[in-house]
Structure formats: C-alpha cells, structure tokens
Amino acid sequence: MEDTGGFGTSFVGHYADPSIIYVSTKTRVGVRRTPWTAVYRTNLRTGETKRLTPDGQSDLSPAVSPSGTRVAVASFRSGWTGEIEHLKTDIVLMNVDRYASGGSLDRKPIINDGGWPSWGSDNIIFFHRGVDELEDPASGRSRTATSWGVFRCDLTTMQIDRVTPTGMDAMTPAAISETKVAVATIRLRTTDDDMRIGCRVEAQYRHIEIFDVSSPDQPPVKITQNIFTKADYYSPFVLDGGSCIGYHRVGRNTMIQKDNGNSNVPRIFDNMQSPHVDVKLFRVSGLVPSFSADGSKLAFVGNDFKSIWLADKQGQREVHKQGRISSNYIFSLVWNQNPDMDTLYACAAPSFFSANDNYMVIYAVSNVSSSDSHMVVVRRLTKFYFNAYPSTNPEGTKIVFQSTRDDRGDSRKRSSYTYKNLYIMEDAQMGELGKGSVTRLTSGPWTDTQCQWSPRGNWIVFSSTRDKPAAAPENYNELDPGHFAIYLVNAADPTVVVRVVTSGDPGPGASSIAGHVNNPAFSPDGRSIAFTSDIAAVSAEPISMPMAKVMASVRPYGDIFSVNIDPNDICRNKDIDRVHRVTHSRYEYSTCAWTKWTDDPEAQWYMLLNAAASI
Numbered sequence: 001m002e003d004t005g006g007f008g009t010s011f012v013g014h015y016a017d018p019s020i021i022y023v024s025t026k027t028r029v030g031v032r033r034t035p036w037t038a039v040y041r042t043n044l045r046t047g048e049t050k051r052l053t054p055d056g057q058s059d060l061s062p063a064v065s066p067s068g069t070r071v072a073v074a075s076f077r078s079g080w081t082g083e084i085e086h087l088k089t090d091i092v093l094m095n096v097d098r099y100a101s102g103g104s105l106d107r108k109p110i111i112n113d114g115g116w117p118s119w120g121s122d123n124i125i126f127f128h129r130g131v132d133e134l135e136d137p138a139s140g141r142s143r144t145a146t147s148w149g150v151f152r153c154d155l156t157t158m159q160i161d162r163v164t165p166t167g168m169d170a171m172t173p174a175a176i177s178e179t180k181v182a183v184a185t186i187r188l189r190t191t192d193d194d195m196r197i198g199c200r201v202e203a204q205y206r207h208i209e210i211f212d213v214s215s216p217d218q219p220p221v222k223i224t225q226n227i228f229t230k231a232d233y234y235s236p237f238v239l240d241g242g243s244c245i246g247y248h249r250v251g252r253n254t255m256i257q258k259d260n261g262n263s264n265v266p267r268i269f270d271n272m273q274s275p276h277v278d279v280k281l282f283r284v285s286g287l288v289p290s291f292s293a294d295g296s297k298l299a300f301v302g303n304d305f306k307s308i309w310l311a312d313k314q315g316q317r318e319v320h321k322q323g324r325i326s327s328n329y330i331f332s333l334v335w336n337q338n339p340d341m342d343t344l345y346a347c348a349a350p351s352f353f354s355a356n357d358n359y360m361v362i363y364a365v366s367n368v369s370s371s372d373s374h375m376v377v378v379r380r381l382t383k384f385y386f387n388a389y390p391s392t393n394p395e396g397t398k399i400v401f402q403s404t405r406d407d408r409g410d411s412r413k414r415s416s417y418t419y420k421n422l423y424i425m426e427d428a429q430m431g432e433l434g435k436g437s438v439t440r441l442t443s444g445p446w447t448d449t450q451c452q453w454s455p456r457g458n459w460i461v462f463s464s465t466r467d468k469p470a471a472a473p474e475n476y477n478e479l480d481p482g483h484f485a486i487y488l489v490n491a492a493d494p495t496v497v498v499r500v501v502t503s504g505d506p507g508p509g510a511s512s513i514a515g516h517v518n519n520p521a522f523s524p525d526g527r528s529i530a531f532t533s534d535i536a537a538v539s540a541e542p543i544s545m546p547m548a549k550v551m552a553s554v555r556p557y558g559d560i561f562s563v564n565i566d567p568n569d570i571c572r573n574k575d576i577d578r579v580h581r582v583t584h585s586r587y588e589y590s591t592c593a594w595t596k597w598t599d600d601p602e603a604q605w606y607m608l609l610n611a612a613a614s615i
Contacts, residue, residue, distance in 0.1 A: 017045040021062045021071055021096065025539050025584045027051075032505050033515055034058065035080055035537040036584075039073055041096060052094060052105065060089065060541055063117045063125075064096065071096050072117035072125055075109070080537040082482075082515055084555050086130040086146045087541060089115045091153075111153055111160070115541050120175040123155045126163065128171040128183075130543065148543060150183045152213060163211050171543050172235050176242040179214040182223070184234050184247075202229040206546050208236045208247050223247070232546040250546050274582070279562075281582065288332055291595035293394075293455075293524075294339045297369065298593075301346075305329040308346065312369055319368055319376060320346075331360070332388060332591075336428065337453065338396025343428075344368050345381075345390040345399070360386045362401060362431070381431025386420065391452045391460075392428055393491070399425040400441065400460050400491075402449045420447045422462060422489075441494050447481055450519050450591075454526050459488045459570060461520040461529055467499065484516045486531055486563075488570055498574050501563055503533055516558070523562075524596045530562045532589045535579060540586035558588035 025036035038053035039062045052071065053059045058080075059073040074089040081088075091111035098105050111117075114127040130146040148169040153160045164170035169186040176182060188203035202225065210221040223245055224233040232250040239246055274281035286300035286309060297312040299319075306329065308320035322328070328348035336343040349360040366377040381390075386404040393400075403423050422441040430436030442448045444466055451462035468483035475481065485503065490496035503515030515534040522529055534557040542556035560582040566572040583589060 017043050019043050019096075021052075021064050023060060023062060023540075025536070028581070029058075029536070032535045033080060033082075033503055033537055035060075035076060035539065036581075037539055039071065052096070054105075054107065058537075059092070060087075061116045061544075063119055065119050065122050067122050069096055070094065070122075072110075072119065074115040074117065074127075074541060082534070083538075083542075085542050086132060087115060087538065088113075089541075091115075091117050091125065091127055110155065110158070114151070116172050116544065118173045118175040118181070120152070120178040120181065124175070124178045125153045125155065126173040126175045126181045127151055127153065128173060128543070145189075146543075150181065150211070152181075161213065163213055172541075174236040174238050174245070176210070176238055176245075180210060180212045180242070182208055182210050182236040182238065182245050184236060185209050185220075200230070205230060206232040206234050208233050208245065210245070224249075234546040235544055248546075272583075275584075276580065276582070279582070288591050289593040290334045290344070291593050292335045292339050293337045295524075295595045296339070297335070298595075299333055299335065299344055299368070301330050301333050305331070308333065308344065308365065308368075310368060314369070314371060319373070320365055320378070328361070332390075334391055336392045336396040337394045337455070338392070341392075341396045341428075342367055342369050343396070345392075347388045347390070358386050358404070359384070360388050362387045362390050362399075364428075364431070379431075381425065381433065381436075383432060389450050389452075390425075393453050394455060394457045397428050399428045399431070400451050400453055401425065402451060402462075403438075405438075406440065406443075419445050420449055422448045422451050422460070441491075442489065442497075447484075448487075452521055453491070454522050455524060456526050456567065458491060460491050461486065461488055461500075461522060463487070463518045463520060463531075482516065483514060484518050486517045486520050486529065488565075488573060490570060496570060498570050500529065500565065500573050500576055501531065501533070501561075501579060502575065503535055518558075519591045521592050521594050523594050526567045528562050528564050530560060530582065530592050530594055532558045532592070533561050534558060535561060536581060536584075538586070539584065545586065555588045556586060558590070559583045559585060560589050560592050 019041050021039065021041050023037050024040050027036065027038060029036045035058035037058050037060050038051055039059045040049055040051050042049045058076045061074045063072045070093055073092050075092040077088045077090050090109045091114040092107060092109045094105040094107035111127060114129050116128050118126045120126055128148055128150050130148050132144050132146050148171045149166065150163045150170045150173045151160055152163050163181060164183060170183045172184045174182045184206050186204065186206050188201065190200055190204045194200055194204065207225050208223040210223065212218065224247065233247045235248050237246045270283050272281045272283060284300055286302060289298060289300040291298055297310060299308060299310050302309055306322040307318050308330065310317060310319045328350055330346050330348050332347035334345050344365040346363050346365060347360050348363060361380060362382045364379045364381055367375045370376060388402045390399045390401040392398060401423055402420050404420050406421065421443055424439045424441055425431050425436060426439060427436045432438045446464060446466040446468065448462055448464045451460055453460050463484045464487050465481045465483050467485060468481060472483060485499055486501040488498045488500055501517050503517050517531055517533040520529050520531045536559055538556045540556065545556065562580045562582055563576050
C-alpha cells in the first residue's frame with residue numbers, strides 16, 4: 001500500500017500513547033477514478049489503528065499540530081477529475097482523538113485551494129498553492145501551466161500571506177518556526193526544448209531554501225545549492241527542533257555515468273509486496289521488460305533508451321547497443337511467443353521530443369541468446385508511418401501491431417497523424433518488406449494501440465479510444481486523446497470486438513471511459529489481463545514529486561490492475577466490474593510483463609531476484 005505521513009507523539013485524552021499519523025491506500029474504494037487515500041492513526045504501543053478520514057472522502061499530506069491534538073490534511077474538494085499537477089484540494093482541520101473531544105473529530109475546512117500543510121505553531125500553518133494560467137497567451141494556444149507558491153495562514157485571524165515571491169515556483173513547505181519555513185524551489189521553468197537536448201541549468205533544478213517572513217529584506221538561505229547544483233532535491237523535513245533540515249534527492253548525473261558515458265546503474269531485481277498471495281511481484285532497474293513464453297529469459301531496455309539487456313542461463317548482459325538501430329531511442333520490446341525463434345521485436349524513434357515523433361519503426365532482433373554477438377541479427381520490418389507495439393501469435397509466424405499508415409493516404413512526410421489502427425504482418429520474418437504483406441485488422445477514426453496476441457492465439461487485447469464521446473476535447477490534459485479502455489478482438493473475425501474494462505464505473509455515458517486503461521498484458525494461461533490505469537486516481541500530491549515540473553509526460557497515476565476473464569467466450573467479458581489492484585504507488589507505471597513463476601535455479605533473472613532478497 002502507499003503509506004506516507006507525519007508523526008505525532010503527544011496525543012491527549014484516552015489515547016496518550018505515542019502514535020503515528022499517516023496516509024494509506026489499504027481500503028478499497030468502490031467508485032472508480034476516486035482516490036483510495038485516507039488518513040489513519042496507529043497507536044505505537046498497542047498497534048490499534050483508527051481511520052480519521054470520513055467514509056466517502058479522500059485526504060492527503062497529513063500534518064500533526066505541535067500540541068498533538070489536531071491534524072491538518074489536504075482534502076479533495078469534489079473528487080478527482082484527471083488533474084496531473086494541480087489537485088483541487090482544500091486544507092481541512094480535525095481532531096486527532098475524538099474521545100478527548102466529546103466523540104467528535106470536529107472536521108472543518110479552513111483554507112480554500114491549498115495543499116501540503118505544515119505547522120509553524122498551533123496557530124500558524126504554512127501550505128502551498130497552485131495558480132493555473134495560460135502558458136503562452138500570445139501563441140493563442142489553450143495550454144496551461146501552474147505556478148506554485150508557499151503561503152502562511154494565521155489561524156487566530158485567518159489572514160493569509162504569501163511567503164515566496166512570484167516569478168518562481170515553491171512547494172512542499174516544512175515549517176521551522178512561526179516565521180521560518182524550508183521549501184523546495186524551482187527558479188526557472190524547464191521547457192520542452194531543454195528536455196529534448198537534455199540540458200538544464202542550476203535554476204531549473206529543484207533545490208531546498210529557507211525563507212523567513214520576519215526578515216523580508218533578507219535573501220533566502222540556500223541549502224542544497226551548496227552541496228551539488230545539478231540534482232533535484234525535494235520534500236524537505238525538519239529535525240531536532242529546526243536545527244537540521246532533511247530532504248530527498250534524485251540521483252546525481254555523475255552517479256549514473258561511467259567515464260565512457262555508459263550507465264553504471266546496477267541491474268538488480270527487487271521483490272515487492274504483492275496483495276495477492278498467488279501472484280509474485282518484482283521490478284528490475286530497466287525499462288519495458290519482456291519475458292520469453294517459457295519464462296527462461298527476461299529482456300529489457302536500459303535506462304538510456306539505447307540498449308537491450310538480456311538475463312538468461314548465460315548470465316546478464318547487454319545484447320544490443322544503438323548503432324545497429326541507427327541513433328534512435330528504443331521505446332518498446334517484446335519476445336516472439338515461440339521460444340524457438342529466439343527473437344525480440346523493438347520499436348525505435350528519434351526521441352520523445354523530436355519533431356518527427358510521429359515516426360516509429362519496428363525491428364526484429366534475432367539470435368538474441370547467442371553467445372557470439374556477431375550472430376545477433378537486426379532486421380527492419382516496417383517502412384514509414386508510426387508503427388508500434390508488435391506482438392506475435394503463439395506460433396511466432398504473424399505480428400499484430402499499431403500503425404498510422406491508412407490515416408492520411410500516402411503520408412511519407414511524417415506529419416502529424418490523427419488515427420491509429422491495428423494491422424497484422426502475415427510474415428513475422430519479412431514484415432512488410434520484400435514479399436511481406438500487411439492485413440488491416442481494425443478501422444476507425446480513433447486510436448487503437450498497445451496490442452497483444454493471446455497465448456491461445458484466438459484473441460487480441462488492445463487499448464482504444466473508440467468509445468470516446470464526440471463532444472469530448474481532442475486532447476486529455478493536453479497530452480493524449482484520453483478516454484482509453486481495454487478491448488478484445490477476435491483475431492479470425494475482427495467484427496467481434498468486446499469492451500472489457502473502462503476507467504470509470506461500467507455503464508453508458510462519457511464518465512465511464514473518461515480516463516486511461518492502457519498497456520494490457522495476458523497472463524500466461526490467458527485467464528487474466530493485467531493493465532495500467534487511473535482507476536484509483538492519485539495517491540500523493542503530484543507537485544511533491546521531483547519530475548512534476550520537468551517532464552510534461554510524467555503523470556502521478558497509473559497503478560497496475562488485473563481482471564479475470566472468460567477464456568472461452570469473448571462476449572462474456574463485456575464491461576467487467578470487478579478489478580484487482582496490484583500496485584499502490586504515487587508514480588506512473590507503464591508496460592508490465594507477466595510470466596509463469598519459475599523454480600529453475602539456472603534462470604538468471606530468478607537468481608538475481610534471490611540475490612537481491614538476500615542483501
């Protein structure tokens with residue numbers, strides 16, 4: 001579960017023992033796209049746990065008053081409607097101990113539009129607030145940006161004053177006293193061009209500074225700028241009565257680069273807690289993992305998006321580096337379902353931020369497991385257009401994939417495409433080159449994407465916007481079309497299509513499909529589908545995370561869920577109501593990989609998992 005919170009050690013009345021106040025997502029919420037976050041209090045002596053957030057409401061970022069009698073939270077004003085950075089929360093106060101207060105928590109809102117409260121005293125609260133504004137009014141575009149500032153509220157007079165100046169972003173205050181507060185600052189915004197060239201200056205990094213409202217003419221005290229300038233520091237906290245400032249930090253660039261420019265991030269496996277006793281859950285320090293059908297091999301993309309790594313009986317090693325797939329970045333990776341083929345399929349494109357980001361090519365990487373690197377063969381399978389998410393049938397002879405090829409006729413200009421549909425390469429070896437041919441599977445003015453062929457070969461699962469209401473905005477939060485749901489199509493009869501899971505509660509209307517259900521993956525037995533979705537909304541304040549103001553593509557939602565399906569009758573899988581939450585995180589998850597659990601002591605990825613557990 002996602003557990004975050006602040007400590008309280010001086011409670012009054014019946015509960016005088018030290019307790020911890022925290023946020024948890026442990027309690028399931030029946031309504032989709034609703035945060036599971038609620039504030040709890042656990043007695044550290046007895047272990048007794050009480051929920052403080054009323055049923056039907058969601059809270060974040062609890063902070064206990066110095067006296068230990070009250071807790072301030074950021075409470076969702078009217079639920080969550082897809083906000084990525086600026087949540088619609090208010091600061092709410094309530095008692096920590098209802099028994100010491102006549103049986104009432106005395107819950108009441110005190111500050112409109114605020115988050116991340118921090119107590120300077122029993123009468124002073126610091127908090128941050130976001131203000132939405134047009135990013136570039138002169139351009140005529142509707143894209144908005146949020147500027148952030150830290151404010152101070154005097155509860156005796158309810159006067160609110162701004163602490164940090166305009167013209168910069170400041171967030172996540174940690175009060176030191178009634179007048180001093182440590183905050184995370186970003187003094188210069190990062191643009192898309194900055195991210196494209198991979199260069200930020202010191203002012204564009206998140207740093208920790210101390211502001212003192214009693215000395216407005218004095219500059220803030222810089223903390224982390226004196227340690228290392230080009231790293232992101234975030235979520236400060238106060239220790240020893242204000243004599244020490246703690247903080248979190250994203251790894252420095254020098255910590256992940258060797259002298260030759262290669263990454264030295266250890267390729268380790270982490271065994272994670274799974275809420276399901278019959279399903280193991282773990283992660284690897286890489287991207288887009290893919291298991292071979294027999295579970296003996298694991299491939300993944302390196303953190304540089306330039307390399308392909310393999311863990312098998314020969315060990316763990318890099319099997320491909322950029323150059324043979326030009327200088328493009330690798331964004332997808334999947335095994336041929338036939339283990340005898342020993343072939344991976346990769347998607348490559350110039351970059352996330354390139355003007356040609358509507359151009360992507362599918363490649364086949366054969367003889368991947370060969371001990372002789374010269375035997376590894378890379379073949380291009382597609383010509384033009386945006387081609388992505390390849391997946392083979394169980395025999396390994398055909399490939400289903402997403403493409404824009406019929407959107408605008410002969411569109412070799414790599415211009416902006418509107419629609420994406422699914423196609424099948426009839427020859428997995430040739431692709432569409434030479435004598436290879438392509439058959440269209442789906443057709444429509446929408447986005448069909450992230451497809452995967454079932455282990456039985458009869459169905460194909462994919463994510464689509466095909467039920468998006470005509471009146472809905474073209475882009476969802478200015479990033480993508482939104483309104484994604486999971487569908488199954490009969491591979492032999494593409495007229496048979498069934499919607500399986502929506503982000504909202506099943507039923508008619510735009511609200512049932514308003515968000516995201518993406519990256520579906522079949523279980524090895526074909527009886528379940530895992531996917532990422534915003535069904536549980538967000539689990540933390542997004543602006544508290546270091547990349548929130550840096551990369552527009554980073555989203556604070558996207559946990560992994562699973563759903564059980566009927567593997568024999570496709571029509572019985574329509575709008576399934578019961579889904580299972582697999583992960584509880586504040587971060588966005590992307591493609592997941594599902595494999596049979598192996599007890600093969602020589603399976604290298606299994607050995608690495610055991611090694612990580614023993615550390």
